[in-house]
Amino acid sequence: MDLQTLQSFEWGIMTPEFTILIAGILLSLLDLFGRERWKKYLPWLAVISIGIAILFLGNQAGHQDVSILYDTYIFDPFSFYFKFILLLGSFLIYLMILSRTTNHEIEDRGEYVYLLLAALLGTMVMASSGDIITLFVGLELLSISSYIMVGLRKNNLHSNEGAMKYVINGGIATAFTLFGMSYVYGISGSTKLVDISREMSGSLGSGEPVAIIGFIILFIGLGFKISTVPFHMWAPDVYQGAATPVSAFLSVISKAAGFMIIIRLFWDIFHSIGVAAENDALFEAIFGFVATVSILTMVIGNIVALRQRNMKRLLAYSSIGHAGYILIPLVSLTPMSLENIWFYLLAYVFMTIGAFMVIYILEQAKKSEDISIFSGLFKESPLLAVAMTIFLASLAGIPGTAGFIGKLNILIGAVIANPAQYLLAGIMALMTVVSYIYYFSIFVQMFIREPEEERITNISGLQWTPLILCVLGTIGLGIFPFIALNFFS
């Protein structure tokens, strides 16, 4: 590759990534050499850099599809819309980090700030990659940064346990992923998604057992990031151990990235094929498998959540359940599917980060993560209780909130699919009712139980900012969903 070819690439499409990269490097240098008192301003720099990246990304709206670096890095509507979710979610999470009121020797350190940026960069690379290798590099950048972030609270027992579990499970999952990728490479002879798709649509894909095994193993490996069965066990321990903003990151951004990579691989490869007669066996095997995983994930996530008292564990199981819901559009493979997944993830960004934010505030005030921190919240701080009610209602899928529209979309998508996925839709509906039980038991704590002694002193403006943004997002998308839906199309 000479200089001329390099210059001929349209590097402009990578401006958001470069912004994050430069900010990450700058922050790590500042953290290393900078003065001690500067350090609390580091998150502000990160917020600003994400803001700039969003502006750059906005500038690319409607840009034609571009692929650079020999088709390994692509810009298309898919990457545009998903990067929007990633950047928006990270923006909210940095606001969450900024809102911290208590000092903590480890959490005050700058590592968080730039590791999170590195992880974000990894997810953005995943969003744009058109090649298995690039996908994998992005995935590893995300994973390794996340492992460190989880284990950063080195004096915390749960944090150590969580990090250890995360690394070991993550390692196994990575092995699965690579193994699956090697099969796919083996039968298609290429690492480029375009080529793989072409090979699969030919006779190679017709019931070839190696292809089935390869894709299924690949899916299992990738299921780690979105915490589907069988790689879901890490989530509760890791969420519990990690600092709350990191849990929020893993629950939202990392999960969105996991879905992106799965969509990239499975949607791009199989959607273009359509259900061609000769590929039936391959198609049915793989999507039958995904459907099974989706059912198991919904059921296990929601049922086990019933028994949780630690709020972060509860949200972990609930997020496992949500991952199951989001897999449904992937199985139904309708023209609506991408839109549905995107919308649900967008709704999920607002409602989950909002819920984590409320927990973060209470956890700092009450030094506990038990569900009882919510007891009597309505008397202590009515507005905070109302905000949490909105987030939980949205997670439960009550009308008027973004979560309801998301679920409605998925349900309609499942029924309209050919063949109609009544089983998946039915289980989703059933599990939604199960999820009422644990979400509503938090309502009971907030509104019906009497407050304990510790009262929340006051909530600062910095803490309100992400909360208000999340409330606006949750309600706004619930009442005016067409804004987001029109934006997408």
Place this chain on the structure above:
Amino acid sequence: MGTLSLLVFSPAIGILALLMTRNSDNNQRTHVLALLSSFIPLLLSIFVFALFQGGNQLEERVSWITFQVAERTLTLDYELAVDGFSVLLIILTTVVSLLAILSARWMVNKDLNLFFIFMLFLEIGTLGVFSAHNLILFFVFFEITLIPMFFLIGKWGGTDREEAAFRYIIYNGLGSMLLLLAIAVIFINVGNTNFSVVADFFSGGEQKRFQAGMAIALLLAFGVKLPIFPLHSWMVKVHVHAPPALVMIHAGVLLKIGAYGLIKFGVFFFPEGFEILAPVIAILGLINLLYGAFLAFRQTELRAVLAYSSISHMGLILLGVAALNEAGIQGAIFQAVSHGLISALFFLLVGILLVRTQTTHLKRLSGLARLTPLLAGYFLVAALAGLGLPGMSGFVSEFTVFLGIFKTMPVIGAIGTLGLIMTVVYFLRAILNMTFGSYRNTFGNLKDLRTEEVISATILLLCIIGIGIFPNSVALTIQQTLETILVGIGG
């Protein structure tokens, strides 16, 4: 913003006003505020009623979401409209809500402000349910009622309040999820969920199996709300453990959503499907009628008697629906309205009683007439209305239902009359034991009804007698709705 939207969201004014005065400890002022703000929806609903009687079409439509699936477009709009049936239930809602808020002053003593906020929130949901003119919007409001109900039961209820609240949420959640699935299927077939469009679409009546399937789904979904045996256990719990002011709305209005849905979506959209199911519905109705009546006879707790009597009365609605002819459906609608008024009256009285005695146990209440003759008298009148004394609304509805059912299924009708006799027996047993039983002097001195209590009970009573004497006031209002439905049945 159209008149109907204004009506649906008018309780929000009260919510805002109450939120602003949240910190005041002045219960008196809070109550007056809530009461005044619940007059707004009442006046608006009367206005809507007048407009409707004047022959105005109150339709509203704002486009909301469209789904583009391949070459098809699915449209989902914000659409409101009323017909005769819904306009009656809207009036019922605003009247009962007003009286419930009025009576809550004596019955509820903690966090009054929050209680009223949730009550008004519930009113928004209920008014929305009856004004919605498409299925998904109907579902949206239907689900919205779950949240305030959960809090109202769980926070202000009796001993088992939290269990009752969870039971409420689980049963109704299951029902509504089934409804949502059914709506999704309809939506995908029709491409729209507007009531008239859906009814037109299925009027061909070709797909018999599909129609039957939808009829079963709707029967189950609304069967939870109605409730149909064996899906009734939550409802008994709610009747017994929820605060009486809330049960006035719950038994008076919310349970009617089941009947409303069955008639307006079920019979109206899928007449063929319901024709196939008619014998099943008739038998379920019979079971409800007899089972409810029998268990009502066995209860020792007044509120449980009333709960089972509600189940029994809902059986009549099912019988009316199963008859699938003009008289049957008309009777079912009559029964919905009449039972709404009667049970609201009953629970108003229960609330009044509970404030004084702290118990509704029949044995302990024995001899009430000696202490509070007026209250006992009202109870007796309510019971007479409930057992269908001629001249009251209960009689009209029972009579019309049986007129319908005897035409199509005489055997079921004959067995059903047994239920009527049992109704008389259990109502008289409960009320006479309570009022005229041997006097035990467990309570010392009890105050009889106060003026405002008399007024609110009398309003309901007048409505009940009014419908009983002038049934045409209701019949004319629902005439057009009935005709539209009957076109589908082919009767």
